[in-house]
Structure formats: C-alpha cells, structure tokens
Amino acid sequence: MHSLSRRLLVSVSLPLALFFGVMMLVLDNGFRALTERSLQEVLDSEMVSLIAAAEPQPGGGYAPAPHALDPRMETPHSGFYAQIRSQRHQWRSPSTAGLDADFGDLLAQGERNLVYATFGHDRVAIESRAIQFEDDPNVTRELTFSVAVSRSPYEEQLWRFRQELVGWFIALMLALLVTLAALLQWVLAPMRRMEREIHEVEEGRSETLGAGYPRELAGVASNLNALLVGERKRVARYRDTLGNLAHSLKTPLAVMRASLPGQQAAGAVSTEIDRMSGIIEHQLKRAAASGGALLGQAPVDVAQVAAELRVALLKVYADKDLSIELAVAAGTQFIGDRGDLTELLGNLLDNACKWCRSRVRLGAALVVGAGLRERLSLVVEDDGPGISAQDRARVLERGVRADEKVPGHGLGLSMVRDTVDMYGGWLGIDSSPFGGARFSLRLPGSERSL
Amino acid sequence: MRVLVVEDEAVLRDTLKMRLAEAGFTVDVASDGNEGLFAGQEYPLDVAVVDLGLPGLSGLELIRRLRAARKTYPILILTARDNWQDKVEGLQAGADDYVAKPFHFEEVLARLQALLRRAGGWASAQLKCGPIVLDTRAQTITVAGAAVELTTFEYRILEHLMLRAGDVISKTELTERLYDQDFERDSNVIEVLVGRLRRKLDPQDQLRPIETLRGRGYRFALPRDAAS
Numbered sequence: 001m002h003s004l005s006r007r008l009l010v011s012v013s014l015p016l017a018l019f020f021g022v023m024m025l026v027l028d029n030g031f032r033a034l035t036e037r038s039l040q041e042v043l044d045s046e047m048v049s050l051i052a053a054a055e056p057q058p059g060g061g062y063a064p065a066p067h068a069l070d071p072r073m074e075t076p077h078s079g080f081y082a083q084i085r086s087q088r089h090q091w092r093s094p095s096t097a098g099l100d101a102d103f104g105d106l107l108a109q110g111e112r113n114l115v116y117a118t119f120g121h122d123r124v125a126i127e128s129r130a131i132q133f134e135d136d137p138n139v140t141r142e143l144t145f146s147v148a149v150s151r152s153p154y155e156e157q158l159w160r161f162r163q164e165l166v167g168w169f170i171a172l173m174l175a176l177l178v179t180l181a182a183l184l185q186w187v188l189a190p191m192r193r194m195e196r197e198i199h200e201v202e203e204g205r206s207e208t209l210g211a212g213y214p215r216e217l218a219g220v221a222s223n224l225n226a227l228l229v230g231e232r233k234r235v236a237r238y239r240d241t242l243g244n245l246a247h248s249l250k251t252p253l254a255v256m257r258a259s260l261p262g263q264q265a266a267g268a269v270s271t272e273i274d275r276m277s278g279i280i281e282h283q284l285k286r287a288a289a290s291g292g293a294l295l296g297q298a299p300v301d302v303a304q305v306a307a308e309l310r311v312a313l314l315k316v317y318a319d320k321d322l323s324i325e326l327a328v329a330a331g332t333q334f335i336g337d338r339g340d341l342t343e344l345l346g347n348l349l350d351n352a353c354k355w356c357r358s359r360v361r362l363g364a365a366l367v368v369g370a371g372l373r374e375r376l377s378l379v380v381e382d383d384g385p386g387i388s389a390q391d392r393a394r395v396l397e398r399g400v401r402a403d404e405k406v407p408g409h410g411l412g413l414s415m416v417r418d419t420v421d422m423y424g425g426w427l428g429i430d431s432s433p434f435g436g437a438r439f440s441l442r443l444p445g446s447e448r449s450l
Numbered sequence: 451m452r453v454l455v456v457e458d459e460a461v462l463r464d465t466l467k468m469r470l471a472e473a474g475f476t477v478d479v480a481s482d483g484n485e486g487l488f489a490g491q492e493y494p495l496d497v498a499v500v501d502l503g504l505p506g507l508s509g510l511e512l513i514r515r516l517r518a519a520r521k522t523y524p525i526l527i528l529t530a531r532d533n534w535q536d537k538v539e540g541l542q543a544g545a546d547d548y549v550a551k552p553f554h555f556e557e558v559l560a561r562l563q564a565l566l567r568r569a570g571g572w573a574s575a576q577l578k579c580g581p582i583v584l585d586t587r588a589q590t591i592t593v594a595g596a597a598v599e600l601t602t603f604e605y606r607i608l609e610h611l612m613l614r615a616g617d618v619i620s621k622t623e624l625t626e627r628l629y630d631q632d633f634e635r636d637s638n639v640i641e642v643l644v645g646r647l648r649r650k651l652d653p654q655d656q657l658r659p660i661e662t663l664r665g666r667g668y669r670f671a672l673p674r675d676a677a678s
Binding site: 243246247248249250251253254255256257258259270273274277281285288308309311312315316318319338339342343345346347350 | 459465466532533537542546547551553555568
C-alpha cells in the first residue's frame with residue numbers, strides 16, 4: 001500500500017464496485033417486476049377470452065365454442081394451456097395433449113388464485129377463477145376456469161437482460177478503472193520524474209533537478225536545488241578555508257624549524273614541530289574530506305585520476321626503477337569528490353611506490369550486484385616487504401591518533417581509512433600475489449553510460 | 451650549481467639561501483611570483499625551488515609560464531597544502547618533485563641534488579667517470595680510490611662539468627654558476643680554477659679528464675660508467 005496510485009485505485013474501485021452492485025440489483029428488480037406484470041396481463045386476457053368463448057355442451061359441462069379458442073391453445077406444447085372444470089365435467093385445451101398437466105383443485109365460489117407449476121418440462125403460471133353461470137337456474141354450474149402460460153420466454157428475457165446488464169457494467173467498470181489508471185499515470189508523472197531526478201543526483205549523473213515542474217511540486221524542486229547548490233558552495237568554501245588554514249599554520253612551523261640553530265634541528269623541538277604538523281595535516285584533511293555527503297557532483301573517472309597520479313608518481317620516484325601498472329576497467333566511475341579519490345589513491349600508490357621493489361599495480365572495477373556504496377572495487381598492491389599482521393590491525397583500527405602512526409606507514413593510511421569510513425565503504429589489507437601488501441577498498445561507484 | 455628560491459616567507463627564504471649557499475649552491479632569491487618569473491627567465495639556472503602559495507603570480511602559474519618559456523631546469527615545489535590534488539597539479543604544470551612544509555632542510559637538499567643528477571642523466575648520487583668518482587651527497591672526490599681535496603669553487607666547477615659529462619660548457623656559464631649576478635666577472639678565474647683541477651685530478655697528465663675547446667669552453671671528456 002506504499003504507493004499513491006495503488007491507494008487511489010483501490011479507494012476508487014471499491015465504492016465503484018459497490019455502486020454498480022446496487023445499481024444492478026435495482027435494475028434487476030425493476031425488470032423482473034415488468035416481466036411479471038406482462039405475464040399477468042397475458043394471463044388475464046387469455047382468461048377473459050376463455051370465459052367469453054365458453055358454451056354449455058350437450059353432454060353437460062362447458063367448453064369453448066369451436067374457432068373461438070386462441071389458436072395457440074390448439075397447438076400441443078405451445079406454452080398456452082386452459083382448463084374448464086366442474087364437479088363432474090372437465091375440458092382441457094388440445095395443447096395439453098400428452099402433458100401431465102395439473103391445474104390445481106376446484107375453487108369455491110368467487111375464489112381466484114395464481115400458482116406456479118410444472119407441466120412436463122414447462123414451468124408455467126396458472127391463473128384460476130371460480131365462475132358461476134346462471135343461464136339455467138335449475139342447474140348450478142359452478143365452474144373453475146384455469147389458464148396456464150409458460151414462463152420460459154419471460155425467464156429467458158430476464159436472463160438475457162441480466163447477462164447484458166452484468167456484461168455492460170463490468171465493461172464500464174473496467175473502462176473506468178483503466179481511464180483512472182491512465183489519469184493517475186499522467187497526474188503522478190511529475191512525481192515519478194522527481195524521484196528519477198533525485199536518484200540521478202544521488203548517483204552523480206546530474207547536478208540539480210530540472211525545470212518545468214507543476215506548481216504544486218515546483219516549490220519542492222526549487223528548494224531542493226537551492227539546498228544542493230548551497231551545500232556544494234558551502235563545502236567548497238569550507239575546503240578553501242581549511243586549505244588556507246593549513247597553509248597559514250604550517251608556514252609558521254616551517255619558519256620555526258628554519259630558525260632552529262643547526263644542532264637543535266634534529267632535537268626535541270623539531271620532533272614537536274613534526275607532531276604538530278602531523279596533527280594539523282590529519283585533522284584538516286579529515287575535516288576537508290567530504291565523505292560523499294556532496295550530492296549532485298559529477299562522478300569521477302577513475303582511469304583519469306589514476307593516470308594523472310601515475311605520471312606524478314613516476315616523476316617523484318624517478319630514481320627508483322619501478323613500474324606502475326594500471327588495470328582500470330573502462331567506464332569505471334567513483335561517486336564522490338575528485339579530491340577525496342585523488343587523496344585516497346595518491347596515498348595508497350605513494351605508499352606502494354615507497355615500499356615496492358619494482359612493481360606497483362592498481363586495479364579498479366565495478367562489482368556487479370553490489371550496493372551503491374560498495375560498487376567500486378579498488379586494489380593497490382606491490383612487491384615490497386608487506387605489512388605484518390599486527391600492523392595491519394593497527395592501520396585499520398578506529399581511533400588511532402594521527403601521531404601514533406604505524407612505523408613506516410604514516411599519516412597517509414589513517415587518512416585513507418577515515419575517508420573510506422566517511423563514504424561508508426570498506427578497507428582491507430592482506431598479502432599480494434606479488435609478495436607485498438595488498439589494499440582492497442570498496443567505495444560508491446557507477447558505470448559511465450556509453 | 452645555481453638555484454633560484456621563490457618563497458614569500460622572509461625567514462624561510464633567508465634560511466634556504468644561507469643553507470643552500472653553505473651546501474655549495476649559488477643562490478638567487480625571489481619573494482613573489484612575478485619576481486620569480488623574471489629571475490627564472492633571466493638567470494642561467496640549474497634548478498629552482500618554488501613555494502606554491504605565492505602572492506601575485508601563484509606558484510603553479512609561475513611554473514607553467516617558466517615551462518612555456520622553454521625553461522627546462524628541474525623545479526622543486528614547496529607546499530603547505532599537502533594534498534595529492536595540488537601535488538598532481540604542480541607536477542602536471544611542470545614541476546619535478548615536491549617537499550611538504552614544514553620541511554627538513556636536509557630533505558630539500560637531497561631532493562635538489564637528486565633532481566640535478568637526473569637532469570644530467572645520472573641515476574645515482576655517485577657520479578663515476580672511469581677512475582674519478584664524485585659523491586654529490588658527501589661532496590667528496592676520489593681518483594682511483596684516493597681522496598682528493600678540492601676547494602669550494604673547484605668542487606662546484608667539477609660537479610657542474612661531471613653532471614653534464616660529454617657536453618661542452620662555456621666559461622660564461624661556469625662563471626655564472628660560481629658567482630651571484632652582481633659579482634665582478636673575470637674569465638681568467640675559471641682558467642686558473644680549471645688548471646688547478648687538472649693538476650689535482652691528474653698529476654701525471656695521463657687521464658686528461660677536462661678538455662679545452664678553444665673559443666667554446668670545456669668538456670669533461672672521460673666516459674660515464676655504464677652502471678651509473
């Protein structure tokens with residue numbers, strides 16, 4: 001039920017079904033009353049003509065005069081039957097021939113009734129009247145006239161009517177529901193569009209929501225856009241400030257160190273300067289890492305960042321005879337900040353270049369079926385001495401302060417760990433088939449649509 | 451070796467100038483980007499140290515313009531914004547290495563020497579040409595294993611010639627690398643220094659390590675050892 005359109009469809013179709021049901025009952029009742037009245041009229045008129053045609057017979061009793069009878073009464077199984085009956089005599093219309101027709105008991109003076117019975121397979125309505133002829137006062141002629149008419153044609157009519165009624169109502173209701181669904185599709189289209197665009201912003205495929213939303217949603221869309229743009233500007237300003245802060249804190253440190261007389265340069269003051277510098281570095285970088293909170297930023301092409309870093313590192317490590325192999329699957333993108341990715345890969349690759357004998361390899365690929373936050377897989381490995389098991393745990397440990405760094409694996413790795421945490425990703429260390437350390441990361445990623 | 455230091459912080463600039471001079475460099479200084487651009491284009495430099503956070507012309511822009519002006523000497527970046535984005539940008543702009551602030555002077559020196567070696571086509575800190583070995587880190591010379599004492603100026607000339615062993619280097623170029631720009635130049639000084647070097651390195655006049663090309667300059671004639 002967590003869909004507006006489903007809620008609407010259900011809440012409209014229930015009353016609609018109820019309405020149609022009641023309508024059907026009312027119409028059905030009306031039509032039945034109508035058919036019953038017309039059956040009654042036929043019975044009445046047959047009764048009147050039978051009574052009018054009745055004549056006394058030589059052998060006693062009454063029968064209709066020849067040719068005065070409704071021709072349908074002459075035809076067997078025609079659905080029109082009649083009977084004139086007294087205490088001793090009885091006449092039946094020829095149409096009853098071969099039928100087990102029971103018109104009911106004799107009626108007392110002045111009685112009349114209407115009953116339903118079955119003649120053979122024919123369901124009939126029987127109207128009977130007790131009539132007294134007084135043309136011969138000596139003889140009491142109490143007669144019971146009965147007329148029976150088959151109900152089949154009327155029932156068939158009623159049945160057909162009901163079929164048509166139900167058919168039309170169902171068709172109408174379906175048509176209404178389909179129309180409603182189509183209308184909902186149209187009415188809710190802007191909301192679906194908004195959902196889609198928010199998703200695109202989330203995946204970094206677009207920067208803001210588009211224009212042209214209906215009045216009711218335009219406010220939401222423009223507020224959301226303002227929020228996105230504002231947030232982006234805020235983070236940029238924040239980073240700029242942090243960068244300037246780092247600069248303005250570290251330059252005095254550099255001056256302090258430079259002012260130390262030769263002998264003290266390696267002493268306690270110098271060590272403290274290193275510590276302070278490390279803390280500034282670590283805390284400011286941590287604060288500057290956006291951690292993926294930045295929505296609507298263009299996704300970062302991993303191959304491009306990796307290639308830039310490779311060139312830079314080959315320059316820095318020009319004295320070392322090493323190869324940096326990049327195995328980045330085409331179209332692999334990182335969802336997040338370019339600076340964060342550069343920092344992550346820069347630190348890991350720098351570390352690998354520092355420790356390797358001659359080989360460094362960066363692998364990047366998208367993991368099919370993984371969640372958005374863990375779709376990008378990055379692997380950095382080298383053929384150096386590797387990292388011991390205790391040191392691995394220490395590198396990954398939460399809350400290890402920057403200045404308690406693992407010997408030989410400096411600030412860089414704790415920075416990597418913090419950034420990966422901020423992105424809700426995953427970082428692991430084990431041994432590379434090359435013999436050195438292997439860092440495996442999972443980060444938010446997507447594939448560039450080609 | 452002549453080095454340009456572009457740094458806006460006076461204390462750092464002065465310290466670098468002093469310590470680099472102590473280490474045998476001829477040092478030019480500039481305190482902002484535009485001054486740095488002028489010095490970088492006008493002086494015959496072997497290497498430059500550029501702070502990225504400069505007033506006026508930024509360090510990045512300075513490096514780009516120097517490279518656009520076809521200045522090919524190595525450039526070392528000093529940066530307080532120690533993040534990879536900035537490093538990559540700096541290296542892409544044309545710098546060759548970086549050192550993060552607050553730096554140890556020894557690291558700056560080591561990087562500069564490494565850059566100079568690389569620029570001269572040398573892979574290790576020891577420049578070996580036959581029996582003559584010059585250690586750029588220790589600033590020592592040995593000939594066939596025996597140490598040879600050189601004066602500062604003699605060392606500077608020999609280092610320059612050996613770093614670019616095989617290339618012809620003019621007297622003017624050597625002079626410029628020995629003295630600051632405002633020093634009164636006298637090409638006879640170079641001739642005297644080269645003569646003293648020849649006697650110290652090759653007393654028996656058998657190796658003939660330094661060739662004189664009349665009217666053009668000098669060339670370190672011994673071939674570089676393949677291993678280095």
